[in-house]
Amino acid sequence: AQSVTQLDSQVPVFEEAPVELRCNYSSSVSVYLFWYVQYPNQGLQLLLKYLSGSTLVESINGFEAEFNKSQTSFHLRKPSVHISDTAEYFCAVSPRGNTDKLIFGTGTRLQVFP
């Protein structure tokens, strides 16, 4: 079985500051890793994913995440946040070879203040 832990339920940060949203997972098999974002009053959107290859993956809006197999982590980072990054962020995994379902963490609410 797989599980995902997002220890920070809320992260307040000022605009232009760096941010890291933590994600750790547990799995007995190899997994694919995802970050989804939910902006206010919108649905879930895929932010970035790790399937294979380079362990550092980037999104089009400046976020990046690094897969660390030894620490079973997939933390999300951005060097300088904007007000528009205010949203809820969800880390998720799916087991390789059986991608019928995503297993989500409880989400981290990022609040960016001016």
Place this chain on the structure above:
Amino acid sequence: EAGVTQFPSHSVIEKGQTVTLRCDPISGHDNLYWYRRVMGKEIKFLLHFVKESKQDESGMPNNRFLAERTGGTYSTLKVQPAELEDSGVYFCASSQDRVEQYFGPGTRLTVT
């Protein structure tokens, strides 16, 4: 290309009533998933259709929940009779390759 759509966006019903949620996946996506988020908790998988067949329904909470996907296009999720603990946001997602899932905006269900 239209995304995943869900109807209604909100539903408020009384305990014991019936509610039917609808999901229209992205055209051509054979895979359709239902998830649910109870307030403050994680988003949990309910079930997965491949075309009109249920591939995995291990996440369905009990027999008050019935999901269908007649003709392999849109899907409905019926809750009958609804209980207070069924309140939450119900998400639908679709996928072509079973790796990347595209989510709808969700239906917020409130049972009073």
